[in-house]
Amino acid sequence: xxxxxxxxxxxxxxxxxxxxxxxxxxxxxxxxxxxxxxxxxxxxxxxxxxxxxxxxxxxxxxxxxxxxxxxxxxxxxxxxxxxxxxxxxxxxxxxxxxxxxxxxxxxxxxxxxxxxxxxxxxxxxxxxxxxxxxxxxxxxxxxxxxxxxxxxxxx
Amino acid sequence: xxxxxxxxxxxxxxxxxxxxxxxxxxxxxxxxxxxxxxxxxxxxxxxxxxxxxxxxxxxxxxxxxxxxxxxxxxxxxxxxxxxxxxxxxxxxxxxxxxxxxxxxxxxxxxxxxxxxxxxxxxxxxxxxxxxxxxxxxxxxxxxxxxxxxxxxxxx
Numbered sequence: 001x002x003x004x005x006x007x008x009x010x011x012x013x014x015x016x017x018x019x020x021x022x023x024x025x026x027x028x029x030x031x032x033x034x035x036x037x038x039x040x041x042x043x044x045x046x047x048x049x050x051x052x053x054x055x056x057x058x059x060x061x062x063x064x065x066x067x068x069x070x071x072x073x074x075x076x077x078x079x080x081x082x083x084x085x086x087x088x089x090x091x092x093x094x095x096x097x098x099x100x101x102x103x104x105x106x107x108x109x110x111x112x113x114x115x116x117x118x119x120x121x122x123x124x125x126x127x128x129x130x131x132x133x134x135x136x137x138x139x140x141x142x143x144x145x146x147x148x149x150x151x152x153x154x155x
Numbered sequence: 156x157x158x159x160x161x162x163x164x165x166x167x168x169x170x171x172x173x174x175x176x177x178x179x180x181x182x183x184x185x186x187x188x189x190x191x192x193x194x195x196x197x198x199x200x201x202x203x204x205x206x207x208x209x210x211x212x213x214x215x216x217x218x219x220x221x222x223x224x225x226x227x228x229x230x231x232x233x234x235x236x237x238x239x240x241x242x243x244x245x246x247x248x249x250x251x252x253x254x255x256x257x258x259x260x261x262x263x264x265x266x267x268x269x270x271x272x273x274x275x276x277x278x279x280x281x282x283x284x285x286x287x288x289x290x291x292x293x294x295x296x297x298x299x300x301x302x303x304x305x306x307x308x309x310x
Contacts, residue, residue, distance in 0.1 A: 014170055014173060015170055027309050028310035029187075030185070032260075035183070037179070037180060089178065098190075102189070105310075113257060
């Protein structure tokens, strides 16, 4: 059986991730797909590189899954994150959450992507048109000035 | 080129619907998948039948697409709805919306499914364990007593 929380190097299959949560008592599956965007505030990204310590990152994804079950007990959650080199428009993450009714699937999905960005240690190297830069982990970089998250080149 | 707003009889390909909105300037694709749920308030559904006047239903889906572009100008929208006989767990509808940033993809997607249920004329016959019933169109049936939507057997 496929794992519900996975870090993989190959392209992510949306159907496969959705298939992990599809079930007879669900009426809704919200699926969030994060892709690599070309332009961020006028700056062009050429490609990204993600790296993770796989078992730790998968454990963190599973932790998010548990948080979701605590809040939405009727849900089933799967999260697949890709690492390695990703080109523009490639899929970096797929989050699929099935629930009996749609409102919960949206809320739980939104929670899942925010938490993924907050706590999952996946390191990202940005290859811009004019240089490159390691962005610590993929969590949205906090600006030291404003304390607000800065924009990354994915969702 | 595939149509962005489609009524089809075959099983819906999630990847294909997502592919219609994937693009270099998107970082997020929210995908809502409505599936046929087995139990609704303890009542068992065996299968459903959807019928639509295809061109009219597709025009209504396109109208929802326009409403979304008005509110979220950076989005791209595709909606595929299946008709015919659907068994438990089958996918009835896939809504895919790409946006540069994730918040908009969630909001626009939520709007899209609500509007789909409100205005798209797709007729549904419920085959329950103990009988069958045509449910007008697939919009959530209004209760004459409370005026509130009743639950259907999909999302």
